[in-house]
Structures are given as structure tokens and as C-alpha cells.
Amino acid sequence: MKISETDVEYVAKLANLEVADDEKKELADQLSRIVEYVEQLNTLDVSSVAPTTQILENVKHAIRDDRVVPRTGSSEAGKTIKYFKVPKVITER
């Protein structure tokens, strides 16, 4: 699959990235080469194979009891930083 400069623009938008005009061609070329390379996976028949997202089988259940446990770190951050100021989010239409 060849990746065009328009594809680069579209994906950049999805990723909240801005790509300079002079970078678009180079990125399209490089990504095309990489995508062509990874398409070798199409030679494999994986229709009956289950995907692996996590290697470990015997990991403790990641959901813990809903108890407040004092924890350094985040509480420290909470002490020094009260809020994050951002540009206006809601604008008039």
C-alpha cells in the first residue's frame, strides 16, 4: 500500500500532529516503504489464530479493591499542582 501525502495529512490530524509541508513527501515515502515491508504478514494465513495482547497468563487480576491507600507520588503532585490551565475549550459557533 502506497501512502500518499494526503494520507500523511489525515493520519497526522488523527494523531494531533502537525507536519510541515516540506516533511510530507519524505514521510509519505518512508512510511510507504515501511508499510510495504510489514505487508509481508499478508503471506501468512492467520484466520484461525487468536491474537496475543498480553503474554502472561498468571498475572494477578489487575483490578484491586476499591480502598483509599496513601501513595507518595500522585498525592505529592496534588499538593504542588492544583490545576492545569488550558486554552478555551468551548467556543461559540
Add this chain to the structure above:
Amino acid sequence: MNLKNMTADKLVGLYRNHDLSVTEVIRSVFDEIDRNDQSIHAFLTLSRDRALEEARRIDGKIAFGEPLEPLAGVPVAIKDNMAVRDVVTTCGSKILEGYVPPYTATAVERLRGAGAIIVGKTNLDEFAMGSSTENSGFFVTRNPHNLDYVPGGSSGGSAAAVAAGMSVIALGSDTGGSIRTPASFCGVVGVKPTYGRVSRYGLVAYASSLDQIGPFANSVRDCAQVLSIICGFDPYDSTSADVPVEPFQRDIEQPLKAVRIGIPKEYFVPGLDPEVKARFQDSVKQFERLGCTIEDISLPHTEHAVATYYLIATAEASSNLARYDGVRYGVREGESSLVEMYRKTRMKGFGKEVKRRILLGTYALSAGYYDAYYLKALKVRTLILQDFQRAFEQVDLILTPTSPTVAFRIGEKTSDPLSMYLSDIFTITCNLAGLPGISIPAGTNSQGLPIGIQLLGNHFQEGLMLQAAHHFERAFLVQ
């Protein structure tokens, strides 16, 4: 005093016998850094005052004859993608320039608890994305064996610091070979533990299902010592494994008993450097002399590992790196609207390779391509895992070269991302399958550049892997 080839083990013994003071060792570490790091560029941040303060405290304990922790007074360097409270943590990225974390990574906390003294934070490829430490947002780290060559990556600063005697041990992280490749290129020992062995709490996420923290040192024994300290369950990491941690540094001394080692035939690729191949074959003979049985094995899906890795790792990265948006950390650009702030901050803050990987990962996850790329890669990951499961029914350990080549020249692969990706071919499968792996020095080439060999173990079989590596190293040094 030069700490090249110094081991933690030996150093703590010298402290105990009052042959050296911790303060003089820490001073000489910083002298060495002042002298050499202007050419090597291993460190991004130094913790000089705090380190000397710690050294004096431990010297006080020694003077009073108090018991010493296993790594008391041992200098350690930390890859700059691990949070250390009150110390700047940049991940080698401009987007985090000046960021000071309010907490410390579990692995670093545990090392400190064992008496280790942090000398500084080391350079890396931005967000650990690279194989050469040329992608750092700040500067390129050079190989201490030859300054025209890369130290490997992405933990190049940590490997170079140990190789140059600017630290005795170091921590790195390994997502596709980022500990083992630089260990091999710099001629030191480096270990990537089983996925889940070492807490990732405080490690800045690149690809969460692949990332693991591990040690660099001048001996297998030191790596075993560090692992016995940093491994173990941590409730702060949701994928932390609750598996008992053995005293690896003690167990490696046991004699090797009837160990079967597999050599995967798929690793003899056309790009395998003849000198690397020759040293590798010498290593095979060495293991035979140690009483191991060598067997040919097959890992048939090896050729698809690089493609699988670069789809999974970039997909996970595109999601993990969404948090760098100018709101909470580091730099901020463009204030006219929220979305503009995100875009401008990320354009200015991220380097080329990071942008490339975010774009590739976003593409692989995007509507219409998810099944064709990301889901397919997850399925091939299953096939790669099954290759190893079958192999470990036949053998106990797997032996390969760590990298198909020795260190390459600075700039040699920067213009062609794909050729850089392909250099990871021997290290990547280990992460996809979540296995432990170690790179051990196995000599040098005709130009004096180090060559490393890699042992892979089954899940949670670090003990046997370290034991075999230790016996190999000892036999190799006697040679």
C-alpha cells in the same frame, strides 16, 4: 582510580575492608565523567551533590561497623526514561525538557534501598525509539570503544557509562532490544527480564506490552545481584507478576547440569557479519566444553518478527504518547485553541523518529486498517510465541548472536529508518514473546569493536539463563 571493568561485588568488598571510601569512589566517578563525557555524551543530567551526600552517609555507616546493604556505595546510572523524584526526567525528548517528576520509579527506589548511589540520568533515543542513541532530542552518544561508532540503543547512554567506567552498574529499558543491543555494542553485560518481572511503575511508557527494565554491568554476577533486588511484585504496575524472586547471585554459582541449548537455524541470515558469526561459533564450542548439549532448533516465524514488532510497538506508542499534549508536562506551544495547542506542542516537541512512529501506529490502528495491520500483527505475535513454546519443549535455553553486526558508524543508518529497524532482528522476538534475554561479551572483531552473544530463557527462567551466562563468562575470561 579508574572503574573500568569494576564490579559492584568487588567494590563493596573493598569498602568493607576499608581499602576504599565511598566518597573517594564517587568523587573519582565524577572526575571520570568530567574528563570523558565531553566526548562520549552518555549523561543528560548529573546528581553530583546528592551522590556525594549519600557517599558520606554510607562512609559513616562503614566507620561505625554497621551492616552494609548489598549495593552500598555502588555508583549507578539511570536511563532518563525512569522517573527519579526531584531530578529532571526528559526521556531524551524536547517535549519533556525541564520536567521534574514528583515520584520515583519502583526499580530505582529498590536499587536505592539496596544502597546504590545514583550518579546521573543517561541519554537515550527519544522515548526509547531507536537502536543507536542517535535519535536523542539533545545529542548523540558515542561508543567508548571508538567514538566514530554508535553505542547501540536505545539505552546507549547507560551502556556507554558502564563501558567507560563512568558508572559501575546502570539501568536501561528494553522494548525490542534496547538493553541487549547496546550491551553487545559496548562490550558489557545487559539483561532484559521476563515481561512482568520488574515493575514498570515510573518507567515512561513506549510500548506497554513489551517494555521491561533491566540492568547493565561488567559481570553476569552483578546483573544477577541487581535483578534479585529490582524483580518482584509491585501493586503499582497492573502487569507485575507475583512470582518468587530467587537470590540469583547465589544460585548462579551452582554447577551447570545437563543444560540443553538450542541454536535457531533462522538466525543465520544473509546480513550476519562473518566475524560475529565466527565469535558466535566459538561461543557454541565454549558451551559444549561446559557440558551443555547443543541442538538445532527452528523458530519458523522469525522472519516476520520485525514487521510484527513495528506494528505493535508503534500502535501502542501512538496511544501512550497521546498524553504529551502541552497540558501537564514540559513545553507548550500555541495558545489560541486547545487543539492548536496540542498540534503545535507536539510538532515542536517530538523529533522525527517519534513522529514517524506515531504516524505509523495511528495508521495501523485507524478505521479500515486495524484488521489488516494491527490485529494481524497480534495474531502473528501468537505464532512467534508458539514457536518459542515448542522450542522450549526441546531445549532449556536458546543461543544466538545479539546483533547481526558490530556497532555501526554514526550516521550510517539514520537516513533509512527501515535498515535501522532490521538491525533489531535478533532481539525483537524475545520482547514479542515476553521472554528473558541476556547479552554477554564474546570478544571483539579485528577493529576492536565488541561482539555479544545472546541467551534466551523460558518465562521466569532467569535463574538458569544467568547461571549458564555466568559459567560462560568465567570460562571466557580464563581463556
